[in-house]
Amino acid sequence: MSRKAGAFDAAFAADLTRLFAWRRDVRRFRTDPVNPQLLDDCLSAAELAPSVGNSQPWRWVEVQSAPARQAVRDSFAACNDDALRGYAGEQAELYAQLKLEGLDAAPVQLAVFCDRETQQGAGLGRRTMPEMLDYSTVTAVHTFWLAARARGLGVGWVSILDPATVHAALAVPETWHLVAYLCAGWPQEEHLDPELERHGWQPRSASTDRLLKR
Numbered sequence: 355m356s357r358k359a360g361a362f363d364a365a366f367a368a369d370l371t372r373l374f375a376w377r378r379d380v381r382r383f384r385t386d387p388v389n390p391q392l393l394d395d396c397l398s399a400a401e402l403a404p405s406v407g408n409s410q411p412w413r414w415v416e417v418q419s420a421p422a423r424q425a426v427r428d429s430f431a432a433c434n435d436d437a438l439r440g441y442a443g444e445q446a447e448l449y450a451q452l453k454l455e456g457l458d459a460a461p462v463q464l465a466v467f468c469d470r471e472t473q474q475g476a477g478l479g480r481r482t483m484p485e486m487l488d489y490s491t492v493t494a495v496h497t498f499w500l501a502a503r504a505r506g507l508g509v510g511w512v513s514i515l516d517p518a519t520v521h522a523a524l525a526v527p528e529t530w531h532l533v534a535y536l537c538a539g540w541p542q543e544e545h546l547d548p549e550l551e552r553h554g555w556q557p558r559s560a561s562t563d564r565l566l567k568r
């Protein structure tokens with residue numbers, strides 16, 4: 355059946371909402387490999403993300419080498435220890451028990467950078483808000499995340515890292531700014547609720563808490 359461009363039925367809308375709900379930060383991965391074509395499909399979908407001035411400032415780096423992965427792992431360990439010292443009492447005990455990354459098991463690791471000096475787009479839409487390049491990169495990350503989840507893959511965003519360490523380990527251009535470090539692979543388990551909520555760190559708050567009307 356042909357469908358008019360941009361027209362989607364209620365069933366599709368319901369499936370899309372369900373996909374949003376299943377877009378969880380995964381930290382517990384199986385070590386089974388991911389078919390390279392499947393990864394390429396997810397990255398191709400991510401390239402459909404919107405970007406300011408059609409600049410497509412995101413840069414994907416698949417981290418494969420053992421030395422690079424170890425440098426990232428060491429950075430996480432150091433930053434995580436430092437973060438733990440910022441908590442006390444029961445909160446520190448809970449933080450120490452949380453699973454905050456999937457670096458040891460995830461078969462795919464992607465560093466996502468924003469090229470803040472890209473010439474693509476000729477500066478349209480970012481002269482007064484240059485941070486729009488970073489925001490555009492985030493849309494690509496989220497689009498990749500949804501594409502992966504729709505295909506059964508899990509994705510985890512590791513933010514407890516020193517960007518300078520990651521930058522040096524991957525030897526990328528100086529103009530590239532680290533936006534995300536992603537682990538991807540087949541989840542060990544499936545959960546509808548976020549792990550931090552499930553383990554008592556922080557429940558979700560009501561959407562009305564964040565809606566202002568002027």
